[in-house]
Amino acid sequence: MNDVREMMTCQELVELVTDYLEGRLDGRQRARFEEHLGECPPCDSYLEQMRETVGALGRIPPESLSPEAERTLLAAFHGWAARTSRSPGR
Amino acid sequence: MGDEEPASAGGPPGATREDDRKLVAALRRGDEEAFRTLVDEHGPLLLRLAMMHLPSRAIAEEVVQDTWLAVLDGIDRFEGRSALRTWIASILLNKARTRGQREGRILPFALFRRRYEEGSGPALEPERFQGRRGERPGWWARPPAAWESPEEQLEGAETREALFEAIRSLPVRQREVITLRDVSGWSAEEVRNVLDLSETNQRVLLHRARSKVRAALEEHFATENAER
Numbered sequence: 001m002n003d004v005r006e007m008m009t010c011q012e013l014v015e016l017v018t019d020y021l022e023g024r025l026d027g028r029q030r031a032r033f034e035e036h037l038g039e040c041p042p043c044d045s046y047l048e049q050m051r052e053t054v055g056a057l058g059r060i061p062p063e064s065l066s067p068e069a070e071r072t073l074l075a076a077f078h079g080w081a082a083r084t085s086r087s088p089g090r
Numbered sequence: 091m092g093d094e095e096p097a098s099a100g101g102p103p104g105a106t107r108e109d110d111r112k113l114v115a116a117l118r119r120g121d122e123e124a125f126r127t128l129v130d131e132h133g134p135l136l137l138r139l140a141m142m143h144l145p146s147r148a149i150a151e152e153v154v155q156d157t158w159l160a161v162l163d164g165i166d167r168f169e170g171r172s173a174l175r176t177w178i179a180s181i182l183l184n185k186a187r188t189r190g191q192r193e194g195r196i197l198p199f200a201l202f203r204r205r206y207e208e209g210s211g212p213a214l215e216p217e218r219f220q221g222r223r224g225e226r227p228g229w230w231a232r233p234p235a236a237w238e239s240p241e242e243q244l245e246g247a248e249t250r251e252a253l254f255e256a257i258r259s260l261p262v263r264q265r266e267v268i269t270l271r272d273v274s275g276w277s278a279e280e281v282r283n284v285l286d287l288s289e290t291n292q293r294v295l296l297h298r299a300r301s302k303v304r305a306a307l308e309e310h311f312a313t314e315n316a317e318r
Contacts, residue, residue, distance in 0.1 A: 046231075053303055065137060
């Protein structure tokens with residue numbers, strides 16, 4: 001039934017991975033995408049690697065300013081408040 | 091663009107506009123507690139963003155400092171059309187772009203060409219796929235190498251360094267999109283607003299960026315495994 005020429009190629013699939021993950025493929029494209037995945041283990045692991053990449057990016061820890069930089073920042077804040085005549089609310 | 095507010099309705103899921111409004115009001119009065127809250131809440135994100143765009147932590151910290159000063163100087167003009175963090179991040183990104191150019195990370199000709207290049211080109215080199223005369227044109231010629239125990243490998247310090255390096259080598263727009271979407275977890279809508287991108291553009295840039303970062307990890311793991 002499946003004519004090879006009608007099936008999505010791997011090269012097409014790798015271009016649609018983000019659309020797929022973002023839920024932006026229409027029904028027909030999504031079906032073709034998933035049909036290809038079912039028959040192509042390398043594309044399946046490609047998709048999985050993209051997911052793992054996104055996961056790893058999300059686990060990069062946040063960075064904190066050094067205590068010294070924070071002190072400078074607070075001093076700058078007080079300078080600003082004085083310069084612009086704000087009355088501190090505390 | 092300066093410290094102009096990106097016009098938007100989209101905001102972060104956590105903080106509400108009401109929280110923003112109260113913080114802004116307190117800050118305008120010169121309330122130190124409000125300023126500390128703001129710095130605690132958004133400081134880590136700003137520094138991480140800056141570090142993705144600048145060659146050293148010291149320079150990144152300077153840009154973050156400058157950003158906070160610009161926030162204070164601009165707070166009276168903030169109208170709340172965008173979420174507070176969207177506005178603050180757009181100030182930081184403007185400063186990081188300018189500073190990044192000055193530090194020579196972005197070549198002038200790259201600025202000229204990025205408009206044409208950033209959104210085009212394949213996710214992977216065409217050589218990875220079979221050509222027209224191949225047995226199955228468009229199917230893998232060199233399939234992705236399997237990642238063994240990615241959970242362990244992905245958490246390592248070396249992998250983290252490889253991730254940073256991969257992001258830093260991206261063209262500026264791609265770098266901004268992937269840092270905000272995937273590293274900071276912002277919604278597509280908020281990213282579009284802060285970077286002034288169309289929906290399609292945002293997704294295309296994200297796709298290029300993710301594809302390149304995945305490829306960099308593939309290469310990193312291949313080297314690591316070969317060294318074992």
